[in-house]
Amino acid sequence: MASAYGARVLWIAVLAGLVFLGLQLIRPTLTNPPVTAELQAPPEVRAVLRQSCYSCHSNETKLPWFDQVVPAYWIVTKDVKEARAHLNFSEIGKLPAPQQKAALYEAVNMIQLGAMPLPSYLRVHPGAAVSAENLKVLRDYLNPPAPAGAAAAADTSAADAQYKGWIAASNQTLTVKASPNGIEFLPDYKNWKTISSTDRYDNHTMREILGNDVAVKAIAENHINPWPDGTAFAKVAWAQQPDGKGVSQTGAFIQVEFMIRDSKKYASTKGWGWARWRGTDLKPYGKDADFSKECVGCHEPVRQNDYVYTMPLGGQQ
Amino acid sequence: MRVRMKLLAPGMVFLCSVLGCAKTNPRVVTTLNTGAMLNGALPANPIQGRVITSWIDKNAGTMSTLYGNDVAVQYARTGAQVGYPAGSALSVVTWTQKEDPRWFGGNIPAAAKSVEYVTIAADKHYTYQRYEGSPLKQVDQEAGVTPNDRESYLLSQRAAVMP
Numbered sequence: 001m002a003s004a005y006g007a008r009v010l011w012i013a014v015l016a017g018l019v020f021l022g023l024q025l026i027r028p029t030l031t032n033p034p035v036t037a038e039l040q041a042p043p044e045v046r047a048v049l050r051q052s053c054y055s056c057h058s059n060e061t062k063l064p065w066f067d068q069v070v071p072a073y074w075i076v077t078k079d080v081k082e083a084r085a086h087l088n089f090s091e092i093g094k095l096p097a098p099q100q101k102a103a104l105y106e107a108v109n110m111i112q113l114g115a116m117p118l119p120s121y122l123r124v125h126p127g128a129a130v131s132a133e134n135l136k137v138l139r140d141y142l143n144p145p146a147p148a149g150a151a152a153a154a155d156t157s158a159a160d161a162q163y164k165g166w167i168a169a170s171n172q173t174l175t176v177k178a179s180p181n182g183i184e185f186l187p188d189y190k191n192w193k194t195i196s197s198t199d200r201y202d203n204h205t206m207r208e209i210l211g212n213d214v215a216v217k218a219i220a221e222n223h224i225n226p227w228p229d230g231t232a233f234a235k236v237a238w239a240q241q242p243d244g245k246g247v248s249q250t251g252a253f254i255q256v257e258f259m260i261r262d263s264k265k266y267a268s269t270k271g272w273g274w275a276r277w278r279g280t281d282l283k284p285y286g287k288d289a290d291f292s293k294e295c296v297g298c299h300e301p302v303r304q305n306d307y308v309y310t311m312p313l314g315g316q317q
Numbered sequence: 318m319r320v321r322m323k324l325l326a327p328g329m330v331f332l333c334s335v336l337g338c339a340k341t342n343p344r345v346v347t348t349l350n351t352g353a354m355l356n357g358a359l360p361a362n363p364i365q366g367r368v369i370t371s372w373i374d375k376n377a378g379t380m381s382t383l384y385g386n387d388v389a390v391q392y393a394r395t396g397a398q399v400g401y402p403a404g405s406a407l408s409v410v411t412w413t414q415k416e417d418p419r420w421f422g423g424n425i426p427a428a429a430k431s432v433e434y435v436t437i438a439a440d441k442h443y444t445y446q447r448y449e450g451s452p453l454k455q456v457d458q459e460a461g462v463t464p465n466d467r468e469s470y471l472l473s474q475r476a477a478v479m480p
Contacts, residue, residue, distance in 0.1 A: 105422040112421060114342040139421065150376065159478075166478045170395040174480060190394075190479040194364045196350065199373045199380055199414060202422025208368050208382065208477075225347040238477060246376035250477035280480045302419060304341045309419050313364060313426065315354040 023070045030077045033059045037093030039100060045141045048134040049089055052117055053107065055128065056083035059090035066124070079118070098203075101142065105202045108138050113301035142202070153244030159251040162280055166253075176282045179275035181289040185282060189234035189256060195219070195312045199248075200237075206250060209310045210234045214261075219316040226271070226306045231261040233310070253280055259308070270296055270307050344418045353412055353426035357453030360446070363408035363432060369393045370477040374411075379430055381411040383474055393476035401472055407435045409471060429453065435468050443468055 035058070039046065054060050056079055067076045087107070092100055110116035112135070117128045130138075176185035192210035199206055211219070214230040234256055241251030260266070260273035274295035276285035285291060299307040355362065366384030370393075373380045385393060389405035392398065401407070411433075412426035432453055434446040443464045447457035459465055464472060 108421045109419075112342075113344055113419065142422070162478055163475060166480060167394075167396040191367055191390075194368060194382060194384070196353075196425060197371055197380060197382055198417060198420070199424040200420075200422060201424065206371060206373060206380075208371060210368065219349065222349060224349070236477075236479060240373065242375075246374060248373045248375060249474070250370050250372070253478035253480065256479075280478065282480055301342075302345050305345050305347050311348060311350040311417075311419065311425065313353050314349040314351040315356075315362070316364065 020070075026070065027073065028077045030061065030063075030080060032061055033090075035059050035090040037091050039089045039092050039104075040097065041100075041104070042141060044137055045104075046089075048130065048137050049107075052111075052128045052130045052134070054089060055125070056080045056117075056121075057087050057089050059084070059088065064125075072124075079121070102203060104138065104142055108135070108142065110301060111135060111138075115301035150244060150246035151242040151248075154242050154251070156241065156251075159239070159241055162252050166280060174282060176277065177284050179277070179284045180286045181269075181273070181275065181292055183258065183260065183273050183275040185275075185277060185284075186232065186234070186258060189232075189236075189258070192216075192232075192234060193316070195233065195316075196310050199240075201240075204240045205237045205254060206240050206248065207235055207237045209312075210236065211312070215312075216316050219312045219314075224306070224308075224312065226263070227261045227308065229262050229264075231259075233259045233308075235310075254278065255285070256282075269293075270299075270303070272307055350426065352415075352428055355410065355429050355432060355453060356451065357432075357448060359432060359448060359453060360434065361406075361408065363410050363434075366390075366406075366408060368477070368479075369407070370474050372474070378414050379411050380414055380424070380426060381409055383407060383409050383471065390476075394479070401437055403437050403439045403441055405435075405437045407471060409433045433467070433471070435464075435471055 039049070041049075049057075055062065061080055063073075063076060066072060087103055092103060095103075107116070111130045117125070117130070122129055174187075176187070178184050189210055192212050193216050195209040195211040195215065197206070197208050210233065212230075212232040214228055215233060218224055218228050218231060235258075236256045237254040239251035239254060240248040242248045255276055255278040257276040258274070260275075261271060262273060263271040266273045269292045274292045276295075277283065278285055286294075296307070299309065302309050355364070363382075363384050366386060367390045369383045369385045369390060371380065371382040384407065386404075386406040389401055389407050392401050392405065409432070411430045413428050413430050414424040415427035417423040417425045428451065430449065432448040434444070436444045438444065441462065443461055445457070445459045445465055445468050446455060448454060449456045
């Protein structure tokens with residue numbers, strides 16, 4: 001009796017072993033294409049990225065033995081392909097310098113918010129963790145001490161022309177196309193109340209974040225996680241227009257972005273409807289409805305704050 | 318029972334480290350920006366107004382937003398006449414800045430440095446009030462038939478384009 005049971009266990013073990021070995025043959029290819037244009041940054045910055053990011057975000061992937069074993073191999077392969085598609089330090093050097101810096105700002109934010117390196121990855125690869133010291137190296141590179149003296153005055157012609165056109169058309173109603181995900185433009189956003197404002201020195205823009213009545217009431221009652229259905233935010237971005245004396249005014253209008261809360265209607269995009277219109281002709285952003293994935297992806301690090309980055313100003317009553 | 322809990326604790330810690338128990342990054346914790354609240358006996362709450370425009374003073378490390386009532390906003394966004402009409406009420410909040418904890422590369426409002434009010438009465442009298450300190454207290458009040466320098470500066474700020 002006991003030996004029959006033992007034989008059965010042995011058989012199952014052998015079978016499981018064979019299946020495990022067989023699965024090892026199912027190996028999606030993961031190659032290391034040539035490094036064509038590495039990130040342009042000082043060596044100490046690259047050293048940090050090399051230690052913590054290059055395994056997935058470059059063409060120099062080196063898998064330790066335990067990542068070579070299926071099913072870990074499948075997970076790692078998928079992660080590396082996704083990571084390279086989003087940000088590849090071996091090819092980013094071909095982009096203009098400001099875009100390379102923008103990628104680094106995003107990287108620092110993902111690290112600071114605990115979104116990168118992926119927590120699941122860090123549990124098996126603790127050596128990829130970014131130490132406080134290494135994070136400082138990245139921050140210091142992006143944030144050099146402010147230069148003495150005010151930024152030179154910027155050419156105002158583009159902003160002036162835009163302003164004149166806007167004032168001249170102020171008695172007309174603009175026809176605006178819906179966003180590819182079906183969200184209609186909300187022209188009344190400009191009459192909503194201030195939730196906050198930001199000075200985005202990383203990309204030389206400035207923003208006002210506005211909220212509708214539902215949002216303002218939620219702030220007054222401090223019920224902001226989750227935000228109630230019906231909440232709508234508009235984030236308006238302008239170019240910073242330095243006047244040459246140290247003051248930056250709102251320059252050309254760049255875009256207005258919306259987040260509209262409806263936990264049922266927008267269940268597939270984390271309970272928010274996302275939309276963006278660019279330029280004074282308000283061209284909807286995105287090729288198709290899939291653009292929302294990009295929005296959700298960037299807001300993922302703040303999912304525990306109901307996907308909202310903005311910290312609303314208190315005293316909203 | 319207590320012994321069993323003690324035995325379980327290391328196991329829980331191990332499970333948490335392997336599975337990753339929900340732990341909110343301090344930067345993501347839900348909170349209002351209370352440090353930027355306007356405290357003090359103000360004649361009106363500026364952030365109840367509509368945005369006309371904003372600016373950043375890089376030397377002073379401050380950011381300001383100019384708000385207006387319906388009359389002021391209607392004028393600023395249409396340029397229907399020359400100069401703000403009677404009945405306009407504007408306010409400016411100037412905040413000191415702090416790093417946005419959720420976006421390195423951005424600064425957000427910290428403690429308010431000043432709140433200013435400009436009103437234009439029916440007889441075209443200009444009134445200027447300025448509040449500073451914590452809590453905000455009135456430090457200046459002026460009235461006249463012509464705007465003072467600061468009023469002129471504020472009234473000359475053109476509206477931010479919002480199509």
